[in-house]
Amino acid sequence: MKELVHMLELKNLTKILGDKVILRNVSLSLDRGESLAVVGPNGAGKSTFFKCTVGLLRPTSGEVYLDGELISKNSMSVKQKIGFLGHESYLYSTLTPLENLKFYGKLYKIKEADKKSAELLKEVGLHLFRDMPVRSFSRGMVQRLSIARVLLAEPEILMLDEPHTGLDVEAAYLLNRILKEKQRRGTAILMISHDFEQVQELADRVAVLSKGKIADTMAIRQGSNLEALKEWYEKAVKGA
């Protein structure tokens, strides 16, 4: 019988920096079409966890498997499956949105990149601004374009570090609509968030990272109670 291969699997991830244990035996898995949110207090190790997961930092011990392949530094074929949305936009401020997307399209050798770029600009609501330089954009507009950039390569897994930060209600709604559609088509989503409302809206499962450990995980059902989610979180953090 064929063993089930997860889209993402973290096995006993540990990261030690200096004499400090930042991550302690973190194990998690994520399947296609599933969305997992990682929440936790400041300094819990979320960014470190993310960097280790996308291959930007090497874990002290433990492994990260993407679609059954071990992630190591420079594994391009593996990394192309990941769409990473971090705090930096990786956009060129003197270029227009369309030029930015076309540039990435060439860089990643994406088929029909020009057509896809134009479609994505419509999808994220930037079509009317397609010829303006990005330096004139608001934070929300930059975030919308960053999302388009990440989606251009059609990644199999999206890794989002606090994707709703700085977005107004309309932009957050748009982002959620896009993410849900991607998820419906089988994209796996891993996100870090401080925003419980958005977590409840988007995630199928939530994991609490506290003091470098997974303190608890929980499935989120549609229509579940936001207060109950917050209470559960507080309890998990206190117990860690």
Ligand SMILES: Nc1ncnc2c1ncn2[C@@H]1O[C@H](COP(=O)(O)OP(=O)(O)OP(=O)(O)O)[C@@H](O)[C@H]1O
């Ligand atoms: N290069 C480093 N050397 C030593 N300690 C570090 C280093 N980078 C991070 N840390 C420590 O690791 C811990 C976890 O940091 P990390 O940034 O991963 O937390 P976080 O959960 O993302 O926090 P926040 O919610 O504030 O962004 C913190 O105590 C931080 O001081």
